[in-house]
Amino acid sequence: MTVQQPGLAGHPAAVALAGRHRVRLWEPIPWILLLGFYFAFPRYLGFGTELLTTILFAISLDLALGYAGIVTLGHAAFFGAGAYTVGMLANHGIWNEPITSLILAAAMAAAIGLASGLVLLRTTGLTLLMLTLCTMALLEEAANLGSEYTGGFDGLANLPIPPLFGVFEFSPLFPTVQYLYCLAVLFLCFVFVRTLVYSPFGQSLTGVRENTLRMHAVGAPVNQRLVICYTISAALAGIAGGLWAQSNAYVNLSTLGLDRAATVLIILVLGGYGRLYGAFIGAVVYLALSHFLAKPYPTAWQLGLGLLLVLIALFARNGIIGLYDQLAARWRPRRAPP
Amino acid sequence: MIFGVDVASMLLGGLAAGMVLFIVSVGLSVTMGLMGFVNLAHGAFAMLGGYLIVLSMREGLGFVPALALGFIVIALVSVAFERLLYVWLYRATELDQVLFTIGLVFIAIASVTLLIGPENQQLTLPAWLQGQIDLGIVHYRTYSIFLIGVGVTIVVALWLGFERTRMGAQIRAAVDNRRMAESLGINIGRLFTITFAFGSGMAALGGGLGAEFLGLDPQYPLKYLVYFLIVVAVGGLGRVTGVFFAALLIGVLDFVLKRYLPAGGTLFIYALTILLLLLRPQGLFGRKSA
Numbered sequence: 001m002t003v004q005q006p007g008l009a010g011h012p013a014a015v016a017l018a019g020r021h022r023v024r025l026w027e028p029i030p031w032i033l034l035l036g037f038y039f040a041f042p043r044y045l046g047f048g049t050e051l052l053t054t055i056l057f058a059i060s061l062d063l064a065l066g067y068a069g070i071v072t073l074g075h076a077a078f079f080g081a082g083a084y085t086v087g088m089l090a091n092h093g094i095w096n097e098p099i100t101s102l103i104l105a106a107a108m109a110a111a112i113g114l115a116s117g118l119v120l121l122r123t124t125g126l127t128l129l130m131l132t133l134c135t136m137a138l139l140e141e142a143a144n145l146g147s148e149y150t151g152g153f154d155g156l157a158n159l160p161i162p163p164l165f166g167v168f169e170f171s172p173l174f175p176t177v178q179y180l181y182c183l184a185v186l187f188l189c190f191v192f193v194r195t196l197v198y199s200p201f202g203q204s205l206t207g208v209r210e211n212t213l214r215m216h217a218v219g220a221p222v223n224q225r226l227v228i229c230y231t232i233s234a235a236l237a238g239i240a241g242g243l244w245a246q247s248n249a250y251v252n253l254s255t256l257g258l259d260r261a262a263t264v265l266i267i268l269v270l271g272g273y274g275r276l277y278g279a280f281i282g283a284v285v286y287l288a289l290s291h292f293l294a295k296p297y298p299t300a301w302q303l304g305l306g307l308l309l310v311l312i313a314l315f316a317r318n319g320i321i322g323l324y325d326q327l328a329a330r331w332r333p334r335r336a337p338p
Numbered sequence: 339m340i341f342g343v344d345v346a347s348m349l350l351g352g353l354a355a356g357m358v359l360f361i362v363s364v365g366l367s368v369t370m371g372l373m374g375f376v377n378l379a380h381g382a383f384a385m386l387g388g389y390l391i392v393l394s395m396r397e398g399l400g401f402v403p404a405l406a407l408g409f410i411v412i413a414l415v416s417v418a419f420e421r422l423l424y425v426w427l428y429r430a431t432e433l434d435q436v437l438f439t440i441g442l443v444f445i446a447i448a449s450v451t452l453l454i455g456p457e458n459q460q461l462t463l464p465a466w467l468q469g470q471i472d473l474g475i476v477h478y479r480t481y482s483i484f485l486i487g488v489g490v491t492i493v494v495a496l497w498l499g500f501e502r503t504r505m506g507a508q509i510r511a512a513v514d515n516r517r518m519a520e521s522l523g524i525n526i527g528r529l530f531t532i533t534f535a536f537g538s539g540m541a542a543l544g545g546g547l548g549a550e551f552l553g554l555d556p557q558y559p560l561k562y563l564v565y566f567l568i569v570v571a572v573g574g575l576g577r578v579t580g581v582f583f584a585a586l587l588i589g590v591l592d593f594v595l596k597r598y599l600p601a602g603g604t605l606f607i608y609a610l611t612i613l614l615l616l617l618r619p620q621g622l623f624g625r626k627s628a
Contacts, residue, residue, distance in 0.1 A: 071431075
């Protein structure tokens with residue numbers, strides 16, 4: 001990119017492209033709010049940790065779905081793989097130091113993501129959808145069957161998670177340590193993903209999503225890129241699952257099921273996919289609504305969720321952020337073409 | 339001799355289950371093949387049909403009239419859905435279609451729970467279908483034999499319709515190459531509405547016929563979604579005979595595995611499906627798409 005084409009460097013498109021990765025003024029706001037939540041709602045930190053792990057899980061899906069365009073119904077497979085890695089290692093007394101366990105969870109999920117990605121990502125459309133769904137169902141059945149190791153249907157409870165750095169104790173009643181720990185991990189993962197999607201690698205993923213044939217034509221190694229992206233996404237989902245298992249001190253089949261996979265998909269689409277912060281907005285809105293509505297009115301909640309999904313699919317294809325963009329574009333005066 | 343009887347009764351049970359799977363899934367296969375529309379809400383039509391059939395029988399309607407009623411009402415309802423809602427999403431991405439149809443499933447589950455209740459609805463078979471029948475080598479449940487008879491009749495009728503009528507030829511043409519079929523003047527939209535209605539009606543029929551052993555509760559569309567999709571994916575999109583053999587295969591496999599491997603049976607079916615789709619993404623009986 002050293003060759004400067006005269007007359008193009010100052011073009012608005014070039015300026016916009018070159019400045020895409022810069023940190024926007026508003027970008028610290030979600031982090032300030034998440035940190036503020038810790039001080040403002042000390043009684044809701046259990047909900048808060050759930051929120052943070054869900055955001056991380058949704059970001060991992062955003063990388064695969066929003067950036068690379070891999071439509072998967074089985075992303076909970078990796079969340080569950082991470083959660084069970086942490087849970088089984090801790091429960092059988094093999095390894096339970098939090099941070100290294102998390103790395104092991106990521107490695108396990110990445111291994112499954114790589115192995116399945118190598119074969120699954122050759123297909124597209126309905127076949128891919130079916131294969132991701134079946135892979136997840138396969139893992140769920142395996143977790144259900146291997147009850148000697150996984151606890152079967154009941155899962156593994158009371159995982160012995162030692163204090164973080166040997167100092168900060170995880171307490172199930174006052175999850176202050178869990179919250180800050182999850183927030184820190186989420187921040188690190190987010191910085192990584194943000195760097196990744198604005199890198200040339202991330203750009204090529206967007207290219208594959210927008211026009212696979214053309215990416216083949218310009219000589220990009222499409223399949224390799226997809227597999228790498230899928231593996232990274234799986235690793236992140238594994239970290240989210242590991243965090244979930246550590247902060248709740250248990251793991252069960254719900255981490256692997258179609259429910260969780262569908263929920264994270266809904267969250268991502270609700271917020272807006274392919275834009276990083278959609279995961280935050282979607283998770284906050286969904287979890288807040290579900291916290292206040294799902295328990296007292298489960299059926300009405302499901303009805304509302306269904307209606308919401310239908311409306312999103314029909315009218316708001318880019319979720320809440322997309323709606324905001326549309327409204328903003330209507331109000332903002334149009335720039336004159338150069 | 340005992341072993342032979344065992345094998346025969348297992349085969350019959352599996353075949354009966356496979357027939358129901360076929361009746362429910364065949365519409366899904368044809369509509370997916372025709373429009374490439376990922377319709378995860380197909381099971382919801384089966385459930386609604388099942389409820390309609392079971393509840394109308396409780397009101398005193400006979401078994402066969404109830405089945406006919408379920409077929410007709412659900413076919414009409416599905417036309418309304420197709421014309422008013424589905425039609426907006428034919429050009430949308432798969433993701434939007436998945437979200438939309440999952441939304442419909444949620445709405446169906448919640449509405450049924452609210453209106454009828456979360457409990458399982460029992461289908462009471464008419465007297466002439468209860469009890470056992472003597473088949474020479476084994477005595478077997480009359481209802482399973484009835485299901486096999488119905489399934490075979492339907493597949494023969496559908497096969498004739500597909501291979502021997504003008505509309506069947508149009509559907510086959512459209513599944514193989516939609517653009518070419520359209521340029522030949524085939525009205526794909528109308529064709530799709532008709533097949534969609536017919537497929538949903540069949541699903542309703544399957545929901546009613548299978549209610550006796552699949553159960554009928556609000557979670558039905560999600561519980562069996564993976565099974566319907568597996569049958570369609572294994573059979574190949576838009577292939578009536580393919581779906582038939584795939585459904586029988588899955589039905590018998592499921593029955594046999596539940597008997598000998600009560601725990602790991604489902605695992606085996608999932609693994610087999612993954613393996614098969616990797617080797618033949620177009621399904622066992624599908625043709626490579628152009």
